Amino acid sequence: MEAAMMTTKAFDSSCQHANAIAPQRDADNVRGVSTGIESWCASVDGHEVTSDKGGIDRAFELNILQAVPFGYWLSAKIRNKDNACGTTQKIAKDECTTFLTLAMETCDPDSGDTHGGMMATQCMEYSIVLDDQVTDGQDPPWNRQLKTSDPTMGVNTLDTGCKPESSGVQTNFWKGVYPQFCSKVNFKSNKQQAFDLTNKDFVAPSTKRSLTSSNLTRRTPPVNGNLYTDKKFKFVWYPKNGPCSDDCNTAMNKLAQTDCGLAGSQQMDMSPYGNIDVHCGSYAYWIN
Secondary structure, eight states: OOOOOOOOOOSEEEEOOOSSOEESSOBTTBOOHHHHHHHHHHHTTTOEEEOSTTSOOEEEEEEEOSSSSOEEEEEEEEOOGGGOSOSEEEOOHHHHHHHHHHHHHHHSTTOSEEOOEEEEOSSEEEEEEEESSOOSSSSOGGGSOOOOSOTTOSSOOOOOSOOSSOOSSBHHHHTTTHHHHHHHOOTTSSSOEEEEEOGGGOOOOOOOOOSSGGGOOOOOOOOOTTSOTTOOEEEEEEEOSSOOSSOHHHHHHHHHTSGGGSBTTTTOBOOSEEEEEOSSEEEEEEEO
8 A cells, every 4th residue: 555645744743752862963974863864764765564464564774873882763663543544554755754854853842962752644653762772783672671761652762770780890990980081071061972981091999988877888809900901981971951960970979879880799890881860961871
């Protein structure tokens, strides 16, 4: 069944509100989502999606961002509510481009970035999904068993909390790395900032301990900058409007005291990923 004549009427929409972001437009040699939309919609023009059992109900593509270790997915899925559209639809380039652009601009108006969104015609859902668990492009988020922070989202919104497994890096070592990120980041800037650090950035943290029980930490083996030569530490600052509840060092120290810093069999390691919201933005880290 051929797709009907294009209309810009939206039958359904939702916003992902992901902590991760992607640039809407091209800038500084980074390809924006708008260019990704135009390219992908042209490549899938005329492709069929179907609700028939055993058929392909969604076309999709992963775009990996250059500056940070995540990406975004573009997808077009058949939407056959009330059996009004038949079981098969063809993707039309112009409709695809229009509705993905509408999803981006409706969810993040007057912004240079997108946090993900979905816009639907009567017969199709077009989605932009931010993903902090980028794989090889064969394991999209709608196939994963993940929590959904927005129940109205047409596809899964990623859970951005700490992962339970250990990164293989002691929390005490990480405490000697994040201050270098905090000294570099300009939290007053309204632009996303990302920094890549290594073990060479490690500076031994102070061993001074408070006598208050809330700040006592268990004894751990000493750490030094010769450890973890194969590890990369990425830190990102995601700004937003509002007053800050904590500065960078305070926020990161709090993060280390959560489950993020209690990974591993002895609860002395950092998890591979974590983030903390400080009202004026959020800080995130990756260890890989």
